[in-house]
Amino acid sequence: MSAVTPGRCVKVRVPATSANLGPGFDTLGLALAEYDELTVEALAPGELDIEVEGVGADEVPTDESHLVISTIFYALQQLGFDKPGLRLRANNTIPHGRGLGSSGAAIVAGIVAAAGLVEDQQQVSDDTLLKLATTLEGHPDNVAPCLFGGLTIAWVTASGEPRSKKLMVDRGVSIVVLVPEETMSTSVARSLQPSQVPHADAIFNLSRAALLVAALSQSPELLFESTEDRLHQSYRAAAMPKTKELIDDLRAEGLAAVVSGAGPSVLVLCDDPADRLRAAEIAKSRTDTTWTAYLTAVDIQGATVEEVSKQTVSPSA
Template identity: 90%
Template sequence: MSAVTLGRTVKVRVPATSANLGPGFDTLGLALAEYDEVVIEALEPGQLEIEVEGVGAGEVPTDESHLVVSTIFYVLGKLGYDKPGLRLHATNTIPHGRGLGSSGAAIVAGIVGAAGLIEDQESVSDDTLLELATELEGHPDNVAPCLFGGLTIAWVTASGAPRSKKLLVDRGVSVIVLVPEETMSTSVARSLQPSQVPHADAIFNLSRAALLVAALSQSPELLFESTEDRLHQSYRAAAMPKTKALIDDLRAEGLAAVVSGAGPSVLVLCDDPADRLRAAEIAQARTDTKWSAYLTAVDIQGATVEEVPNQTVSPSA
């Protein structure tokens, strides 16, 4: 086993993500320009200091069960490194439990942070990063865009290895996410899925998912029709009635609204930036819950990691 250099410090930034995008269930994902930042310093073994600002402060654990920390320890062990002590400072903006990939972002932060702590971080390939993230998250649709940015198509090979393809999103696509006060458990959302679906619905979604790739990459005018879905949103609707009601209102106005990930947030993909304001107004008009509007953009970088030289950068910077 090797040892991490004491005092080595890295700063990691990871984007929020929205998975499924309507018809692309467990396959399509989009990186969004909302970020969590984590500064990680290697300490003497046995030491652990965790500070959290922003989303999750006072709520998430501050021991070894913290998801970023447990991921770092797991990955370093996999890479053949002894377990170091850690000082971790997290500044979070990604909402928790709202279908914006917060757990996937924490896992990715831990993985790229662990890779950044070792001297030869280039030896950890993109395929390895995705395999580790999928192993810990359970599926690649959120972690792929978080790692690599942009629009990603994720799949699993015949041998069981996760893979992804990154595509650039057309400049004509603009994004708004509408986030409610309520949360939703991914496991609960998945439990509502039937084990089988009608053949016609499967064909319907195949056509829409293929069309959505074209709409996002080159033909934004097709966003509304390409975001139709028959595989998962209707089955989960009973658990998220406010989300369904808002999506119905938005789509009645011709806006390409879908459940973001497992929900309950709503992602609206627009081919006209002005439509984002219209979507926000429709959400604000609803009185069943308060919806926060995130007028965001597509992130094209994915997760980034940089060494902090000589510890001259404040963790909260």
């Protein structure tokens, strides 16, 4: 085993993500321009110093069970390095438990930080980054856009290796995310999925998912029809009725609204920037809960890691 150089320090930035995008269940993901930022420094073995600001600061653990810390230790072990001491300073802005990939972002932050800490001794490939992140997250649809940015199509090969393809999103696509007060457990949301779906529903979603790739990459006018779904949203609706009602209201107005990830946030994909404000007003008019509108954009860089005082390095697409 090798040792991480004591005193080596890196800055990491990771974007929020929205997975599924309606019909692309466990396959399509989008990186969003909302970020967690962290600084990680290698210390002498046995030392641990964690400070968290922003979202979740009063809730996340400040010991080795902190997800970023445990991920760094895991990644370093897999890369052949001994466990160092660590100093972590985190500033979180990605909402937790809202379907915006906060856990995936923490995992990616840890993986990328580990790669940055050993960069002077070992170069870590994009395939390795994705494999490490997918192993911990369980599926690649959130971690792929978080790592690489843009719109990603993720899959697992017959031999079990995660893969992804990054696509650029058409400039005509505008985004608003509507985030409620309530949270949703991803495991709970997944438990509501049936083990089998009707053949007609599978065909329906195949066509919409293929169309959605075209809509996002070159034909935003097709966003509304391409975000129809029969595989997962209706089954999860009972667990988040306010989300379903808002989506119904938005789609009744011709807006391409879908559940963001496992929910309960709502992602609205627009081909007219003015529609973002219209969606925000519809959410604001509801009295069942408070919805916070994030008028955001597509992140095209993905995760970045920078050795302090050195030039920023980003995983390639």
